[in-house]
Amino acid sequence: MFDLNKIVEPVLGLQGLEADLTEEERAIQEAAHGFARDVMRPLGATLDKMTAEEVVAPGSPLFEYLRQVHESGLLDLAAIAGMDNQQKAxxxxxxxxxxxxxxxxxxxxxxxxxxxxxxxxxxxxxxxxERFGSLPGCWLATQPDRGSDAADMDGSIVQPGTRQSRGNLYARVVGDEVIVQGQSSAWVSYAPLAQTALAYIPCDYGQGLEHENGRGLNHIGILIPLDLPGVSKGKPLEKLGQRPLPQGELFFNEVHVPKKYVIAEGDAAITSFLSALTFGNMEMAATFTGVARAAYEHALAYVHERKQGGTPIINHQSVQLRTFDLWQKVELSRAITQRVFAYNYSDKGPHLAASITSKTYVTETAFQVASEALQLFGGNGLTCEYPIEKLLRDARASMIEDGETNTLKLKAMHWLSRAYQRNH
Ligand SMILES: Cc1cc2nc3c(=O)[nH]c(=O)nc-3n(C[C@H](O)[C@H](O)[C@H](O)COP(=O)(O)OP(=O)(O)OC[C@H]3O[C@@H](n4cnc5c(N)ncnc54)[C@H](O)[C@@H]3O)c2cc1C
Incomplete structure (x- = not known):
């Protein structure tokens, strides 16, 4: 039993009901928060209003952000790699x-x-x-005719009796070279500015593209310098949300890549891709917990300012309930996110099913939170004068990015069903 001798307001951290941050964790959180508030929010709002061409043009605020984020050390992947698993989680x-x-x-x-x-x-x-370690790049898996099929690289959710699309971009191994032909989807993040690509693409090793399981394709994981002859880029894509993050196509016309740059072949390429997706989905859950929280915080402030019915709207009980619902959804998003980080860095993890569990829940919840927050803003929420409509657009994109929600859920359920069948 708890023994409370007086009732006080809850003590809340930046990240809500946080209990026991160490001094180091608190310092990192404050540094990240200050950077997000002072650098990311203003630059993000500016970039959101620019055209896709302007976002990638010389002098774009995007470059100022990238310079500052690297200087901040917050995303120093080598430093993160040096942490133990508990610290990472x-x-x-x-x-x-x-x-x-x-x-x-x-x-x-x-x-x-x-x-x-x-x-x-x-x-x-x-x-x-030496060749790739310090260059900005992109992660290329999807193609015009291979979207969800690329996310399902191991072919686990292909309908019985059917085959995945063969796509528009593939590699073939010829002697000491890998020859790349075709085009990516228009969705490859950072492609318009990338100097290298980490590509996971179908590959013919001499026996054709089809994988022997008949459900998917053979793949290769390869680092491609984008200054090689035969590489060209499409126009940056105009899209609904996350406009500061540029996307675009990459075209490959018989591009000869040294075989030395292959990082994974055969089944190892599929495993390598799924590992990257496992990390990416987990990271997306944390990022969009932040988006949901931003929408909740804006709504919380607004309902205390806006007066209707003779009083600030927070005094209407229905508004209190609706605002509480947002708070609770943010807390649940954070809880599932932290649980999945803990699982993935435990001896039992990592597993894509775990990451999908957090990514799909949090991105859908972030969209719901942003939508209801916008509703609490009334008409103001629809205007570009207020930050909510941008959060709604950003959250909307997240339900397709890094694997479309339903496709991902099907993949996770495939694994949960496999686990059930093994035990029964
Ligand atoms: C903001 C953003 C950033 C992105 N960044 C990258 C990136 O960096 N690199 C990259 O390679 N790609 C990237 N993508 C692409 C992204 O991974 C794909 O858009 C996603 O996998 C869905 O593919 P698609 O758009 O072709 O949709 P489709 O695969 O055509 O899906 C259309 C619909 O069909 C349904 N569907 C498809 N297959 C099945 C199935 N087997 N069973 C049931 N339903 C199914 C889906 O649920 C969906 O509703 C990005 C996308 C976005 C939005």
Whole structure:
């Protein structure tokens, strides 16, 4: 039993019902929060109003942000890699939530653009690290005809008796080279500015593209320098949300890549892709907990300012209930996020089913929270003068990014069903 001798207001942290942050965790949280508030929010709001072409043009505020985020050390992947698993599980969701609270598109821009460099460092190979280790890049998996099929790279949710699309971009191994032909989808984040691509694409190793399981394709994971002859880029994509995060197509016309740059072949390429998706989905959950929290905080402030019915609208009990509902959804989002980080960095993890559990819940919840927050703003919520409509658009994009919600849920259920069948 608790023994309360007086009733006081709850003591809340930046991240709500937080209990026991260490001094180090508190310092990191405050640094991330200050950066999100002072740098990301203003730059994100500016970039949101620019055209996709302007976002990637020389002198764009995007470059100022990237310079500052690297200087801040908040996303120093080498430092994160040096933490023990318990530190990673606790510190990463704190940082990503703050950055998502600042601006989700910018948070993802910094991370997505460093994926190839991170993969290069992971190889431990001096030549690859020298070539790719410090260049901004992108993560390329989807193609015009392979969207969800790319997310389902292991072919686990293909309908019996059917086959996945063969797509529009593939590689073939010829001697010491990998020849890449075709085009990516228009959705490759940071592609318009990338100098390298970490590509997971179908590959013909000499026996065709079809994987022997008949449900998917053979794949290769390869680092591609984008200054090679035959590479070109499409126009940056105009889209609904996360506008500070540029996307675009990459075209490959018989591009010869040294075989040395292959990071994973055959089934290992599929595992490598699913590992990246496992990290990405988990990170998205933390980022969009930050988006949900931002929407809740704006709504909380607004309902105390806006007067209707002769009083600030917070004094109407229905508004109190609706605002509480937002608070609770943010807390639940954070709880599932932290639980999945803890699981993935435990001896039992990581698993894509865990990451999907958090990513799909949190992104859908962030959209609901932003939508109801907008409703609490009334007509003002619809205008660009207030920050809510941007959060709604940012959250909307997150339900398709990094794997469309339903496709991901099907993949997770496939694994849960497999686990059930093994035990029964
Ligand atoms: C903001 C953003 C950033 C992105 N960044 C990247 C990136 O950096 N790199 C990259 O490679 N891609 C990126 N993507 C692409 C993203 O991964 C794809 O958009 C996503 O996987 C869905 O593919 P699609 O758009 O082709 O939709 P489709 O696959 O065409 O899906 C259309 C609909 O069909 C349904 N569907 C599809 N397959 C099945 C199935 N087997 N069973 C049941 N229903 C199904 C889906 O649920 C969906 O509702 C990004 C997308 C967005 C929005």
């Amino acid at each position: 606790r510190i990463m969701p704190i940082i990503f939530e703050e950055l998502g609270w600042g601006d989700s598109g910018l948070a993802i821009a910094a991370l997505a653009s460093s994926f190839p460099a991170f993969a290069a460092h992971n190889t431990g190979d001096a030549e690859i690290i």
